[in-house]
Amino acid sequence: AQSVTQPDIHITVSEGASLELRCNYSYGATPYLFWYVQSPGQGLQLLLKYFSGDTLVQGIKGFEAEFKRSQSSFNLRKPSVHWSDAAEYFCAVGPNFGNEKLTFGTGTRLTIIP
Amino acid sequence: DVKVTQSSRYLVKRTGEKVFLECVQDMDHENMFWYRQDPGLGLRLIYFSYDVKMKEKGDIPEGYSVSREKKERFSLILESASTNQTSMYLCASRLFGGPYYGYTFGSGTRLTVV
Numbered sequence: 001a002q003s004v005t006q007p008d009i010h011i012t013v014s015e016g017a018s019l020e021l022r023c024n025y026s027y028g029a030t031p032y033l034f035w036y037v038q039s040p041g042q043g044l045q046l047l048l049k050y051f052s053g054d055t056l057v058q059g060i061k062g063f064e065a066e067f068k069r070s071q072s073s074f075n076l077r078k079p080s081v082h083w084s085d086a087a088e089y090f091c092a093v094g095p096n097f098g099n100e101k102l103t104f105g106t107g108t109r110l111t112i113i114p
Numbered sequence: 115d116v117k118v119t120q121s122s123r124y125l126v127k128r129t130g131e132k133v134f135l136e137c138v139q140d141m142d143h144e145n146m147f148w149y150r151q152d153p154g155l156g157l158r159l160i161y162f163s164y165d166v167k168m169k170e171k172g173d174i175p176e177g178y179s180v181s182r183e184k185k186e187r188f189s190l191i192l193e194s195a196s197t198n199q200t201s202m203y204l205c206a207s208r209l210f211g212g213p214y215y216g217y218t219f220g221s222g223t224r225l226t227v228v
Contacts, residue, residue: 009154034216043118043204043219044157090156101147101172102217106156 002027004093004105012111013081021076021108023091033074034092034102035065044090050074061085086112117141118207118220126226133192135223137205145208146188147217148172148180150201157204163188195227 003026013019025031032051036044048059055067065076074091088109094102121136139146144165149157149172159172161180169180177199181189188207192199202224206217 006156036219041123041222043221044206044217045219046216049216101159101162104149104157106154 002093002103004091004103006091006105006108008108010109015083015112015114016080019078019081021089023074024072025093027093032094035076036090038088081112083112086110118218120205120220120223122223124224127195131195133195135190135203137188138186139207143207143209147206148190149204151204152201197227200227
């Protein structure tokens, strides 16, 4: 069965500092991987996705993520955070075939301090 | 852009009431999903539907049912609401063909059962 672990429940970062949010997955083959962001009181918005090819993927709002097969990780990064990045971030994994559903991690809440 | 609309942002219902949560998408997506979101637990799948009149149980279907009579509408039904169903409910939709397309989420319905 597929699963996702986001080990950090809450992270606090200063505005302008770099950010890395961790995501580890469990899946038997090459998965599809996603990062979503949820602003307060809103639904989830897709930040970026990985399917194959280049292991470094670029997303919206200046985010990027790197797929590392050997570590079963898909960490999200941003070189310089803005106050508007304060939100909850979810990593998700899905099989690369069929019509199957995604499995989400428990989320990481990001707080930005001035 | 695909739009997924959940009819209510906030709902307050009494224990034992039958509750309907409505979700409508406007882009002819085949797949639709209902999740509940709770702090520390992330998103948990309640039910999903691959197409009209089709439904599949997710990870936590107990106490819920669904209806999909038309392609654009997917309803979540709480047969007899209980206080442990107080939660944020998120609807999502996706094109048929697997996880490549990711999900499009609605803004959520925050349900309080008193």
